[in-house]
Amino acid sequence: MAFAGKRPNNLGVHDGKLAPCPNSPNCVSSQSSDAVHQIAPLTFTSRPEEAIAAVKGIIQSLPRTKIITESDDYLYAEFKSALLGFVDDVEFYLDRNTNTIQVRSASRLGYGDLGVNRQRIEAIRAKFNQI
Structure with missing residues (x-):
């Protein structure tokens, strides 16, 4: 676990918001307004409980x-x-008012991520x- 890094202490939902992305390009967030970090939230038409359960099932798979x-x-x-054991922190926040699931995916270490965090969220979105 040489490349795991320490778990961030700024995660979670605060006043309806996930933590902002750092300046580095190795993070995406549906609550970010700049093009480098912005990604669309997940949207759903099912019951909110079903939507968050679906996300959990996808993560576990x-x-x-x-x-x-x-x-x-x-x-x-x-x-x-898989290769070096780098850890990314990925969060999902269910916003019942807008039928969306806000997302944030960030690398713990390093600067760039070769688009891995964005690709992960888009793969989860597809499923x-x-x-």
């Missing part, structure tokens, strides 16, 4: 993932890279939209 924190409207999981 993916390799090298571990759910760290879970509540009725929030999921936080760690995703580990989510098939449900």
